[in-house]
Structures are given as structure tokens and as C-alpha cells.
Amino acid sequence: xxxxxxxxxxxxxxxxxxxxxxxxxxxxxxxxxxxxxxxxxxxxxxxxxxxxxxxxxxxxxxxxxxxxxxxxxxxxxxxxxxxxxxxxxxxxxxxxxxxxxxxxxxxxxxxxxxxxxxxxxxxxxxxxxxxxxxxxxxxxxxxxxxxxxxxxxxxxxxxxxxxxx
Amino acid sequence: xxxxxxxxxxxxxxxxxxxxxxxxxxxxxxxxxxxxxxxxxxxxxxxxxxxxxxxxxxxxxxxxxxxxxxxxxxxxxxxxxxxxxxxxxxxxxxxxxxxxxxxxxxxxxxxxxxxxxxxxxxxxxxxxxxxxxxxxxxxxxxxxxxxxxxxxxxxxxxxxxxxxx
DNA sequence: CGAAGCATGTAACGTGTTACATGATTAT
DNA sequence: ATAATCATGTAACACGTTACATGCTTCG
Numbered sequence: 001x002x003x004x005x006x007x008x009x010x011x012x013x014x015x016x017x018x019x020x021x022x023x024x025x026x027x028x029x030x031x032x033x034x035x036x037x038x039x040x041x042x043x044x045x046x047x048x049x050x051x052x053x054x055x056x057x058x059x060x061x062x063x064x065x066x067x068x069x070x071x072x073x074x075x076x077x078x079x080x081x082x083x084x085x086x087x088x089x090x091x092x093x094x095x096x097x098x099x100x101x102x103x104x105x106x107x108x109x110x111x112x113x114x115x116x117x118x119x120x121x122x123x124x125x126x127x128x129x130x131x132x133x134x135x136x137x138x139x140x141x142x143x144x145x146x147x148x149x150x151x152x153x154x155x156x157x158x159x160x161x162x163x164x165x
Numbered sequence: 166x167x168x169x170x171x172x173x174x175x176x177x178x179x180x181x182x183x184x185x186x187x188x189x190x191x192x193x194x195x196x197x198x199x200x201x202x203x204x205x206x207x208x209x210x211x212x213x214x215x216x217x218x219x220x221x222x223x224x225x226x227x228x229x230x231x232x233x234x235x236x237x238x239x240x241x242x243x244x245x246x247x248x249x250x251x252x253x254x255x256x257x258x259x260x261x262x263x264x265x266x267x268x269x270x271x272x273x274x275x276x277x278x279x280x281x282x283x284x285x286x287x288x289x290x291x292x293x294x295x296x297x298x299x300x301x302x303x304x305x306x307x308x309x310x311x312x313x314x315x316x317x318x319x320x321x322x323x324x325x326x327x328x329x330x
Numbered sequence: 331c332g333a334a335g336c337a338t339g340t341a342a343c344g345t346g347t348t349a350c351a352t353g354a355t356t357a358t
Numbered sequence: 359a360t361a362a363t364c365a366t367g368t369a370a371c372a373c374g375t376t377a378c379a380t381g382c383t384t385c386g
Contacts, residue, residue, distance in 0.1 A: 083275070
């Protein structure tokens with residue numbers, strides 16, 4: 001019972017939330033994420049779901065929808081256990097992950113103060129614009145998590161003035 | 166002139182900072198990052214550096230160090246241009262990236278309030294512990310970026326109390 | 331009725347991880 | 359001297375991206 005990747009964990013969580021549904025529905029949800037990390041590409045999701053089934057974490061049932069064939073998956077008890085393990089893994093949850101701005105900032109003394117200031121201004125403007133948009137309109141928990149995250153990021157962006165000097 | 170991945174961008178930045186140095190030195194630096202994203206695995210870095218050379222962004226020179234052969238790389242003018250493009254790309258810098266806690270939080274209503282509270286407490290404790298450690302002792306900019314990021318994350322963690330209800 | 335887009339995939343390719351190999355250096 | 363660790367890689371494998379294919383449905 002090897003550990004889940006974050007993509008697998010999130011997919012299992014989707015199946016747990018929704019009950020029987022398709023790989024396609026999962027790709028849609030991922031694509032609606034505000035993070036570029038969750039590309040929701042079919043070439044990632046369909047084979048990954050298949051692998052989860054092979055591991056006994058999902059089970060499939062063929063369903064008919066009008067004329068067209070489709071495959072619904074639902075989470076198994078084993079899958080539920082794996083999901084909780086992934087979800088509640090404090091070591092992984094406490095990691096820093098990847099932040100495209102943080103990564104660039106630490107190298108920003110390679111360019112001029114003017115360029116540094118310009119990047120910072122650009123990112124701040126884009127952040128304000130992104131923060132003004134409603135995301136996950138019918139998913140209160142997701143929206144709340146996102147909004148609190150955006151708020152604390154605004155705090156960080158404000159604190160970054162030292163980068164211009 | 167296709168765009169750089171973040172790994173490639175960071176590697177180019179390392180060569181730009183250091184002047185001629187080896188792939189191994191880059192793996193070391195990545196491994197010292199506080200983020201689990203920067204694994205610094207040799208199997209990722211060595212071939213990636215080779216590809217950057219093939220694209221004309223790095224040039225190599227064989228150097229001797231004592232008895233052993235080694236290869237030093239340095240950034241070319243073309244590489245410097247590509248690096249600045251990557252570094253100052255506001256669209257990418259403004260992205261949300263991947264956050265292991267954020268991802269889990271949005272699914273946390275799948276478990277009990279007690280479990281949610283336990284995860285949050287665990288992450289907060291680990292955050293405090295991580296924040297107490299000095300990181301990048303001889304790299305002031307990196308340290309400053311890291312510390313400001315950790316501080317704003319502490320703000321977020323405090324704001325997350327709603328997750329327990 | 332034809333075009334656009336939705337739903338359901340598959341295949342090739344590139345790249346990151348894991349595991350291994352091997353020579354040099356340092357510590358016991 | 360021998361074990362551990364550093365320095366320098368390589369190879370097999372797993373997985374994500376990009377691009378394509380194809381049947382259905384909706385809209386103008």
C-alpha cells in the first residue's frame with residue numbers, strides 16, 4: 001500500500017465527495033482550480049484513475065448515458081483509508097510546496113533594482129485582480145480556503161518591499 | 166527558444182550567481198532548499214544541465230581537480246537572456262503554485278472536526294519548529310525571502326481556525 | 331445542416347525519481 | 359586499513375504534457 005501522490009489524493013477526494021462519477025468530471029474540477037498546478041489534463045487523469053482501480057482504491061461500473069458508453073468510479077473502503085492517510089499526513093501538509101514567486105525572488109539580485117521593482121508591481125497588480133474574482137462559486141469550503149490564502153499572500157506581497165533595494 | 170521550466174530557470178540562476186561550477190554543486194544547493202519540491206536529485210539535474218548546454222544556454226569546460234575529471238558549466242549570453250525572461254515573467258510569478266496544505270484543506274470536510282483540528286494543530290507545531298531554524302545561513306536574500314514567507318504563512322495558519330468547525 | 335464544443339479516451343514524448351555504480355577523500 | 363561519505367554520473371521506470379482521434383449534442 002504505497003503512498004498516494006497529491007494528484008491521486010485529490011482525485012480520490014473528488015470521488016469520495018461526489019459518489020460514482022467519471023474521470024472526465026475530475027478533469028473538469030481540476031481545471032477549475034485557480035492554481036496552474038492542477039492542469040486537469042486527460043492524459044494524466046484517465047490513466048491515473050485506472051491505476052487507482054488496479055490498486056483496489058476505486059471500483060468501476062459501466063454506465064449508459066443516452067447512447068454513449070461511460071465509466072463511473074467510486075471509492076472503496078481501502079480507498080477511503082488511503083485517502084484519509086493522505087489527507088491527514090501532517091509531515092506532507094507542513095511542507096512548503098512550490099511557489100513560482102518565492103523561487104524567483106531568491107535570485108532577483110541578478111537583475112537591476114528597477115527590474116525587481118517592476119516585477120513586484122506586476123505581481124501585486126495581478127494578485128489584486130485575481131483576488132477580485134470569485135472562485136468556486138458553489139463550493140464554500142474551497143472558496144474560504146482560497147480567500148484566506150489570497151489574503152495572507154497580500155500580506156506577504158506588502159512585506160516584500162525590501163526586494164526593491 | 167522555448168521557455169524554461171522552473172528547474173531550468175533556477176539552475177541557470179545558480180550558474181549565473183556562481184560563475185563556472187559543476188552540476189553537482191547545483192544539486193547540493195537544491196537539496197539545501199527548505200522546500201521538498203527542490204529534491205536536487207542527480208538524475209534530474211545532470212541531464213537537464215546537459216540539455217541546457219545543447220540549447221546554447223550554458224557552455225562547458227573540462228577542469229581537473231586533483232586527480233579527478235569534472236565538468237564546469239557557465240552561463241552564455243543567450244542563457245543570460247533566457248534567465249532574465251524566466252525570472253521576470255510576471256504571469257508565471259503571479260501563479261499560485263502548489264501548496265500541500267491548501268490542497269488538503271479544501272477536502273477536509275471529508276473527515277471529522279476532531280481530525281481536522283488535529284491536522285491543523287500538527288501543522289502549526291511543525292511550522293513553529295521549522296520557523297525557529299535558520300535556513301541559508303550565508304545567503305541573506307534567500308533567508309530574508311524565506312523568513313518573510315514563513316511569517317505570512319503563520320498569519321494564514323492563524324486565520325484557519327474556521328477549518329475546525 | 332454544419333460548426334462548435336462536450337465527453338471519452340489513447341499514444342508519443344520528455345522529464346523527474348529511484349536505484350545503482352564507481353573512484354576519491356575523510357574519519358575511525 | 360576499512361568504513362563512511364563525497365563527487366560524478368547512468369539506466370530503468372513512472373508519470374505528466376501535448377497532440378490527436380472520434381462519437382455525441384447543441385446552437386445558429
